[in-house]
Every structure is written in C-alpha cells, then in structure tokens.
Amino acid sequence: MKCEICKAQEASVHLTQVMDGEVKKLHMCEDCARKGGINIENPVSISDLLLGLGKEEPVEEAPAAPDRACPVCHLRQADFRKTGRLGCPECYAAFATELAPLLRQMHRRDHHVGRTPGAVPGGVSPAEEAAAVQEALDRAVADERFEEAARLRDRLLALRQRIAAGSPAAPEARP
C-alpha cells in the first residue's frame, strides 16, 4: 500500500480515527507521519493527540513560562513536552501546576480513589536497602576498596536471603 500523502513510499503507519461517527483511516509512510507530528517510536493514542500530548500541544501556546526543572531528576518542562513522559516520581510535585489541567482532561477525577500500598515495616524495605548496598558495593569495587567491598558483599547476600525468606511459604488462601 502506498502512502496517501506523498503517494511514493510504502505506507507503514496506519492511523484510525473516529470523527462524526465515521471511522477514518489514513495510511502514511514514516516520513510523512513524522512531518505530521506523529511520534512513531512512542505512538500515542488518538485521544492523547487530542488531549494535547502530540506536537500541537495547546499548553505550549500559553505565555512562555521559564523552563523549570525538577529539583530531584533535573528533567525540564521542555523534556516532558517532547516525550510526554516525566523523569521521576518527584516530577509530579515539581510540575503540579502544569499537570493539573492535563490530568483533569485525561482522567475521571483529579484524585486517586483506588488501592493504597500497605505500609512497609521500618520505612525501608530489605530490597531498597539491598539496592543501596549494591550501589555502595559497585563504588567500592570501582575505587579498589576491597575490604569494604567484601563486607558490603556479605551484607548484600544476607539481605538477599532475607528477601527470599520473606516470602510466605504458601500463596494466600482464596475463597
């Protein structure tokens, strides 16, 4: 099938859209799709396009605010606009003002009413601690601090055993 826009290349991007009760299909080659602002690597749904996550984002037309960055991961607003993805959990707080209208458009309500995670005893889970120890271990090895690395390795092994043993013996009984 040939691209309906340039009528030269083979169509490999297929866009299906419902407008006024009619299904409209557009078959394009990758070049024409890119020119049309469709991100092929991270395809968004049509509704995402309509909600302004695509190239023609209405938020962009708002008075140019200074390009702030997340204090934790340093993702900038421009990065988010480009990919539609945030950098870390803290970005939600850092960009709360910008995200609020977007979330209202995308979702039923602007606050969570579903499941909440059970409390993690002691604040830090063994797995989190293991991750931190692993990081310290990697650094110790890189710096050739081998005595410390051996100590950290033992601690990591103990933590991994605790993680494995922490799993209940049998799956929870279900009615």
Next chain:
Amino acid sequence: MNVGDLLRQPHLWACGAGEDGIAASSRVRLARNLRGHAFPDWAGEDENLRVWRTLEPVLRALPSMQGSVSAANEAMTDLDRQILVERHLSSREHARKGRGSGIVLRADERLAVMVNEEDHLRMQSLECGLRLHEVWERMEALDREFEERIACAFSPRLGYLTACPTNVGTGLRASVMLHVPGLVLMEEMAPVVNGIQKLGLAVRGLWGEGTEAVGNMFQISNQMTLGAREEDLVGDLDRLVREVIDHERNARARLMRSRETVVRDHVGRALGILGHAHVLTSNETLSHLSALRLGIELGIVERLDRATVDALLLLTQPAHIQRAAGRPLGPRERDEARARLVRERLGEPPRRRRVRKTKA
C-alpha cells in the same frame, strides 16, 4: 526452562474453550515504579541495571511467581524478544530496550512482569476467554505480594506515580481482545467503535497502541486510570464487552439470515486459500484465519476446531515461523514457510496415497 522453551507449549489463547470464542483473551496490567528512582527512560543504563538486579530476584521469589523464568534483554536474541511480543508477554517498546531491561514470567504465561519498559514494572495477568475478574484477582494478589517487599512511588492524592500521566492513579489497564467478524462484515463496527470511545474507553488493533485492526481483532481497554477504583474499571469494561459480544452474536445471526451464501463463500474461499496456497503473508493469513474461525463457530466448517485456528494465529507470526525453521528467514522465505505450516495443519486429509511429482 528458558524463554525459548515457551515455544514448545501451546499458547494460553489456544485454549479452544470459552463461550463462543468472540472474547479471545482478557488482560489486566499494572504500572508500578520504585520510590526514589528515576523512571527508566530518564534514568541512565547503570541505574536501570541496578533496578533490574534488585527486582529480578524479588519478583522470582514471590509466591505468585513460583516456577517463573527470567531473562535480561541483552541476554536474549532479537528473535526471542520478538517471540515474547507475539505472545503478548512483552511490548514492542520493551523488546527494543537493551541492557537494564528484562522480563520475569511464569511458565504458564498467566503472569508476566516487564522490568524497565516505560515504568519500572509493568505487571500483567492474562487469560483466554472473557475472565476479567479472575485475571484481576490474580493481578491484585501479585501486587500485594510485591508491595510487602518493595516500596512503590505513591502519592496519597495521585495514587501510583507513573512515567506517563495517562497511567497515574491505579496504573491499571484492563483489556479484552475481541474477534468480531460479524460486526465488520455487516459494516457495523464504526458505530460500535464510536460508542465505545464516547464512553471513554479505547479501541485498538491486535498489537495495542497505534496498530491497525487485522484479522477482525479489536482490543478494548479502559483509558482513564485516575479517579476510579480498580474493581470499577474492571467491572465497567466487563459489562461493556458483554454488550459488544451480544452485538456480535446478533450481527452473525442476521448475517446468516440475510447473506448466508456470501458468508459460506467467504469462509470457503479462506479455507481454499489456506489449504492450498504456497506463499502467505502475515496479514493475508490473519484475515483468512479470521474467516475460518467464523466458519467454525457458525458450524459451516465442521472438520476443524477453533483451537487449531487459534494455534495457527500464533504460530504463523514472523518470529514463531523463524524459530520453527531454526534460522532467520527473509520475508519471502517466511511467507513460504508460513504457507507450508498452514497447509500441513489445515489441508484435507489425503483420501488415498498420492504420488507427488517432483522436479528432477
């Protein structure tokens, strides 16, 4: 057991059971992220690698994941990763990722966890037929077990925090794969799609986001993830899917009343081509297998069963064809191997010994 061994077992979808086969499979997935870590696309390879090394043993030790296999992306061949995509255990995006990403999945394929796709964890629960509540229960049990061991990024106001704000809140996407040739042949799919979208749900093709519907397969899923309870998201989808199934049944009945010869011809031609062709592309195969599946369900084709067709729907995909051949094949070679496989499985049983002429 490793990922390659999955090939030797029949796929979950090819269960052959379940109502009338209109709902091919049900799935629920949850997006989760670790507290205090950048999301995979923004984190560097080293951080992703640490997350993978932390999560892999934790996931494998979970009670729900007993008998699981795992593989780091860089330890798999392109073909293996593609096979996981074709079995709907991994996504195209995940298959493209290299070092730092990986997958942990239960050998029966009912539970699978992608690590470092768009989020740190994409956990999915999959089952054939329309079994959303069962699939959700299994998913929730896995989530609970996981949370006892790892702290997830969570905000009391916004719920589970995800890389893309479209998934924030519950992080839940429930979907059902529907085979609706009746609605397509009666040209009634457009209003149905329109109605579903008006209700705030999404309709996509066989391979999810951004893909076209081939083989009359459509995937219906919830779009919103924030502001509703998980059970309600699953329940709403279940009710809607049941309505679409009723429409499909109704369309099939009217089709047989008003255009029986056309339907028989459509099914017969599909069977003829599948049983005798020597070159078959992927899309052509899907569309004829869809017609054949309809023919079986309407009682037009009696000598074959749905499980045979469902197995072929999977085994004729490009990576599966190449795995069966034991080597990479070019497109043309694949089309020939595909046609050979389909002929073997669907061809008329020989009435008498045939003498085949071969070229000297």
